[in-house]
Amino acid sequence: MSAELTLGAEEELHLIDLESWKLSARAPQLLSRLPAEHYSAEIQRTTVETNTAVVDTLGGLRDELLRLRRGLVEVAAAEGIGIAAVGTAPSAAFADFELTASGRYGRMQEQYRLLVDEQLICGLQIHVGVSNRDLAVQIMQRVAPDLPVLLALSASSPYWNEQDTGYSSIRSIIWQRWPSAGATGYLGSAAEYDDLLADLISTGVIADAKMAYFDVRPSSHAPTLELRVCDATPVVDDAILIAGLFRAAVRAAETDIANCRPFAPVPAPLHRASVWRAARGGLSGELLDHLRHPQPHPAREVVRSLVHRLRPQLEELGDWDEVHELAETALARGNSADRQRAAFAERGRLSDVAALVVAETQGPASGPEPAVAALPRYRARAGDEAVGPGLQPRAAYRDVLDHFRAQPPERLEQLTADRDAWVDARGLTFGVGGEQQRFAVDLVPRLINPHEWEALAEGLGQRARAVEAFLRDVYGEQRIIADGVLDRSLVEGSPGWRTEARRLPPGTVHAPITGFDLVRNEFGGWRVLEDNLRNPSGAAYALAVRELVDAVLPDLPRPAGLVDPRQALAGLRATLLAGRPDGTAALLSSGPGSPAWFEHRVLAEEAGLLLCGAADLEVVDARVRHRPSGVAVDSLYLRLDGELVDLVDGDGRPVGAQLFEVAVAGRLRLANAPGNGVADDKAMYCYVPELIAYYLDEHPTLESVPTYRTSDEAEYRIVLDRVGELVTKPVDGHGGQGVLIGPDAAASSVAERRAQIAADPAGWVAQEVVQLSSHPTLEGGSLEPRHVDLRAFVHLTGTGRDDTTLAGIALTRVAPEGSLVVNSSRGGGAKDTWIVAPDSTAANGSSR
CATH class of the missing domain: 3.40.50.11290 (Rossmann fold)
Structure with a gap:
């Protein structure tokens, strides 16, 4: 082999104060007690970089990483500091940046300003020995298509400036801002690479060769090819997996070069797009395949494809068994971004996330032992609310899922029979086509944690106030029309407009009872899907489902602080009477x-x-x-x-x-008053963020689903081109009627919907498909994931911040297998919703 294929690694490690869980700028003090051969400063004083010795095997690299981490932990622990190998520290804020004192770093801060000030990021660099620099540059071009997969495996930076960015690796997005980051474009030799660097330096845009921040490059200080695209990984074995795959990719490229196999460079925009996809979704989204004209596929499929494509090289290097096992473990466990979000979901505290990544970084190479037994046959997916990475039940669900797992098959069958008997005896039905049908109920409850409920109370209360202000205005002075925010035709042309509502007295509360349909995406973020201001139903079904679960499963473990939904009905009465209790x-x-x-x-x-x-x-x-x-x-x-x-x-x-x-x-x-339909038809939904800004002078705290108005010419053309990719709905539809989910629809249905929209553009809207979160349901004696949404209810007496209450009762609706439609009329059902409220609100069953 012309390439030596030795291994080495550089890890950048955040220093975390173990009391505040914030970054600690004590790197100079720690480095003074560590050998300079393996430990060095970085641009920020909150980071230490480690440099392993050169090794020949994955096992040797593992030992080196563990040795260097232990050395840093030993001196850091005495200062009350932990270490975290993640792309961004979960609790880090912009103000935490402190520049390391050196002339080079000072010059960089002076020249690059914000680019330096935001560099609270840490990466993992893997070195593979390739002493021939011409060969290294050629290999560099050929391995480029595989780099996004390695980034997805490493992704460990979902949080930035103390908020969830929606990315799995925001570090890589921040890193791409450097003028010398990303891909080099095609280069045929070391001379061309050196000329490129010389040109960059002569322009003054970069100061020296060390600032060649390309995704992969010949090292500036060692006879190696250096992988630079990855986040730092808290679990050492994830770094070993990446090293094994990168070395195998280098070997595969070397063999192709030796055999004169043709090579077509990936166009720079496509490479950038592929890296962006990996940064956005990590292992929870889609990655682009390895083809000349790449297409998105589920991340786990692309990872497995890469592992199997590199099998000959992995076997040659003696790494196949280990890398294959590590890859399957990583896919089951999820990357660090997945685990961090799971930790945050429990209590909504970034300090919990920081504690997790410190424990993983300072723990064994394979990561901490699972807290509970996995659900081995559960078909988990990204965004499952009860089952997290590694098929581990999330903390809030452990007792509940353990209870169901402990039941013998005959007991589960009996529970199903008892449920159906209770439904029939209680007359729990719903109407479809003029006939009453049995209401489908699943026995596995859904939990809403206190921090989530408080956020929903804030966001839905804001939305309800804005919509109420809108109704008062459009049936009164119509200021929003006079100010040009909304066109009169949009309001008075709405199917829900009722002229007689203008006769109601000033100060009328139009929508004291508002229902909101919410969904969660694969990252756990809530989105408002629809507003319901005419006949928001579901509260009685939620109450009945709780009674059913109490009757059929009295021994099911309940969490502390569980809200009694019956208490919300007193709030309903009080809201209707508006201060007249008698x-x-x-x-x-x-x-x-x-x-x-x-x-x-x-x-x-x-x-x-x-x-x-x-x-x-x-x-x-x-x-x-x-x-x-x-x-x-x-x-x-x-x-x-x-x-x-x-x-x-x-x-x-x-x-x-x-x-x-x-x-x-x-x-x-x-x-609710006549005319409320003007505020809850699907076309008006698009404008609710503008209503919040106009009437409340606030920013929306809950996001909406991206929605297209086909009455708008530009958006009409977009929708017609993408009917097969979108969810289309009639503006005055309800109960799921008329909804077409494009990706699941037959070509004939898509063509028919396109014709319907063309015939009546104002009668339709389209929304992006949201991959609803899933939740375990009891099906045939086993737990199976099903998509869910949530209907919550706001009681309102005015438009002030203290005039709204999120009722302590909510209905979780469950879609049939393979469907995203949760409506009962379309085969959906429901499950008990366990709202766990803070101590201050648990007594009255509501949250404001």
Whole structure:
């Protein structure tokens, strides 16, 4: 072999104060007690770099990395400092940067300013011995397509400036800002490489050859080819996996060169795109394949493809068994970014993430031992809420999943039978096509942690206030139209616009009960999918599902602080009566034929509301009265399948119009008021962030799903081209009706939808497909993942920050196998939602 194929590594390690979990700028003090041969300073005083000795085997490299980490830990521990081999320290903030005192680093800070000030990042560099520099440059070109896969395996920097960036490796994105980072473009020899460096230096853009920050390069100080694209990895074995694959790729390229196999360089934009994909999704997203015209595939498929493609070289080097095992372990465990997000999800604390990466960095080469037994047959995916990396049950779910795992098959069958019997006895049904059907319930509860619930309370309360302000305005002064924020045609042309709503008194609370549909993406981030301001249903089903679980699974372990959903119904009544606790509230239903009749009955019974149909109400002396009892009604909760003003009783009496006139006179409170549909049709959804900015002068704290308005000419053309890639919906649809998920649809359905949109552009919207999070469900005696969403409810009495309450009751809806549609009318079901509230709110079952 012309290449020696020796191994070495440089690791950059963050110094973490073990009390505050913030960066510690004590590198100079620690380095004074460490041998300079293997430990050195970096540009920031919060980092120490280690340099291994040259070795021949992966085992030797492992021993070196462990030896050098132990040496640093020994001197750092005396100072209360831990070490973390991650791309970015989870708790690091911009203000933590402190420059190492040297003339070179001082010059760099003066020249590059922000680029230096933001360099709170750490990488892993792997060296493979290639003493012939011409050969090294040729190999460098050929291994470039494999570098994004190695980056994905190493990705360990999801957090930056104390927030989740949405990237698995934000370090690599920050690193790419250097003028000499990324790919070199095609170079045929060492002379061409040296000429490139000389030109860069002569321009003054870089100061010296050490600033050649390319993804891979001939080393500036050793006869090696140096891999520089990777994040630092806390688990040593992940670094060993990367080293094994990189060395095998070098050997494969060397063999191809010796055999004169042709080579087509990857165009620089495609290489950059591939690196970006790896940085964005890591092992949780998609990576580009190795083809001339690359296509995205699930990351684990691309990783396995690389391992098997390099098998001949790995076997030649004696590394196949080890690398293959390490690769499968890494895919099962996830990369560090996956594990960091899992740690954050438990309590919402970056200090927990920092503690994790320190423990992994200072622990054994294979990483810390799993806390509990894995779920070996569970089909886990990125974004599963209960099962994390390595098929490990997440901490909040361990007791629950252990309970189900401990049940024998006959017990699980009995639980299913008991569930169905309870549903039938309770009459838990929903209406589809005029018929009542059994409501499907899964027995594995979903948990919402306290920090998540608080964030949802803030974000949904903000959204509810903005929408309420919008309704008051458009049925009042219409300032938002006069100011040019919204076009009049968008508002008054909406299918939900009701002119009669302009007659309601000023100060009317239009949407005291608002429902929001939320989804989570593969990184755990919440997104609002839809707003529901007309008939937001689901609360009674959530209550019934809790009663079912309590009855069928009384011995299922419950977490401390579990909110009782029944207490939210007192909040519903109080909201309807708006400060008049002695008043009378009624629920006006379309009757037993309504699809939501079960909910109407339960809400009325549990919240202390009169359950009424059209025939049960009359207007006497300008007040609404309940005919059977003669009681005056102060507030009317409208749960109608049609519009109030169109409501008549069996004798043709225009009950709805009469009731509305009492509301216009200010003697009846309507919830939710006619005309609310203007704020919750799918087209208006796009504008909610603008409503928040306009009415509240705030930034949205919860994101929406990217949505296209086909009424807009430019977006109309985008949608027509991408119907097969998007979710398309009618603007006035509900219950999942008319929804087409393009990637799952037949070509004929896509063509039909394209024609429908072309015929009526204003009648449709399109959204990007969100890969909903998944959750274990009990299917046939085993746990199977299914996609879920969440319907939550905000009770509102005004537009101030203290006027909203996130009700302590929520409905988790479950999609059928292989589907993203959770609606009951489309085969979906539900599961109990366990809201774990902070101590201050657990008593009343709500969070503000």
